[in-house]
Amino acid sequence: MTAMKYLIYVSQAVHPMRQEELADILQHSRKWNTQHGVTGVLIYRYLPDEKRGNFLQLIEGDETVIDRCWERIAADERHHTKVVLETGATDVRMFPDWSMGFRNIEHDELSRFEGYTDLGSQDFWDRAQTGSLPEALELMKSFYTDD
């Protein structure tokens, strides 16, 4: 068995995403992920004050596949300012049933997670770009349900 890894990143949408645009990203992602054994979760958050959409995503799978998947994601011009927050090895999938889970979240859903409550604000992005955000793994896992 080859080693598995996960990768978590944040990015900014080029413009606030319409439902159809999010659905298109998910459809393409789920197709490729299913074919290549990638699982994970994508979080989208729009901040009205900044008029900006933000992505937070975790992908997991075979090491080489995750590198390829990240290349696909990084090459996509629907978002920019991509900052990898964390990568690591994993023996067991954290999102076994999700080719790509999706949540469009509100402010208060992140209130438990220090460093992420203001996800998308300028202050958040300053912290992200100086590498001073706390780990996001528990936050990502908190969205997973297997029913």
Ligand SMILES: Cc1cc2nc3c(=O)[nH]c(=O)nc-3n(C[C@H](O)[C@H](O)[C@H](O)COP(=O)(O)O)c2cc1C
């Ligand atoms: C926020 C975001 C998340 C993405 N997540 C994935 C993903 O999980 N898996 C994937 O293969 N591509 C992902 N992509 C990339 C695109 O969906 C994909 O490269 C694009 O639709 C082109 O796909 P195609 O070459 O199969 O047509 C993502 C793109 C964006 C903007």
